[in-house]
Amino acid sequence: MKEDNAELAESLSFAFLTLLECLSPTERAIFLLREVFDYDYPEIAKTVGKSRANCRQIVHRARQHLRRRRPNISLSLQHKEEIVEQFLTSWNQGDLQNLMALMAEDITFWSDGGGQVTAAQRPLQGCQKVARFLLSIRRSRLVPNLSPKIIQINEQPGILNIVEGNPQSTFSFDFSTSSIQSIFAVVNPEKLKAVNL
Template identity: 35%
Template structure:
């Protein structure tokens, strides 16, 4: 196989490889590094001898990700405050780039809410669940990738699926409903309308804010409308009028908001709604290390 054919074959599977690595590691930067490492391994092989490139490359990326998770897990144990995944941010109406994973087709499996659920699985459970439920590999193929018997990975997969089903979001609001509620809540926040903020929040609302100890964020999840509203207004009071910009974006395949301060990415926010259309969960990513890859749109509202 020529060098160009080797590259072409790899590029055909790049989206899948990024998708596996990102869901395993919840980090755009780490996933990109894993894909690059997989390319270096692939380019050094006699690939004419490989009959199933997709499975071979998936095995490579999965095992590289499992190795990476060992150090990532240790880092998260000492993380300051709530930990949230590194967001995958795209323009609201733009097609997802090839190296951004299959976000459009598998939006639910890559949502922030689902990635948080996947974090509660063991690394092996996460690998088996993703390879089977998201990427469609058989248990026999997964056993070969992970050097385990088909029966063993089938058992792991069943346990992981039950765990995810018990913890995944109970309700997935329609896209337009989610967008309207999120935008109305942000408008009330920026306008200092405490009463309207309270009306839009579910009684059991929870907010997670991830600052990583590098920027102001709540060190524990906030529960209840009163706590959420007071904390939010306290944070906003630190900014000057006109300093903040609000940009509608897609965050991991669902509507979200990028908030900028003086034109620089400051927060990425997503909200989940309950069956009554009230905001039940908010995830706010503020850690600047997790926003370094985020491109700020040219035409925000609110600046």
């Protein structure tokens, strides 16, 4: 494994996982073969049935995308916790402007229903669209008595949404500088079984 990519392979960060979600299965295979397993381009091209040049281009684009989306690793845990606390306060108060102020302009909201419950089929993008969507959830009669609280998810601050004493969803956050870059909502009941109240 290349030294400059060790961090990428060792820590499957949220940014890395969302990058993989954006790639087609073939693109994902090419990127992982190169970046994680250190295959050379002739081996990759033979394995996936694409040209070397095409494989190089796919890896190059994926690297660029990951660099743009990579969270600011210098952001302290305390700072992340403060941002999540401000997010929760703004969300609870229905404060659209403060909610948007905590988000990057190009924020992405992902959701995973696992095919078992209703979830957005495609990611939402843009701070106004994401903030309005989140406020619509908070005000929805379909989710009465929603009780969110801050918890640790993968050793990072996140939000657990509880309805009638049961986990309804979790929000994990990816940060860029001092704003929220991505939110990943898990509403899949199978995955929520592992959440401790």
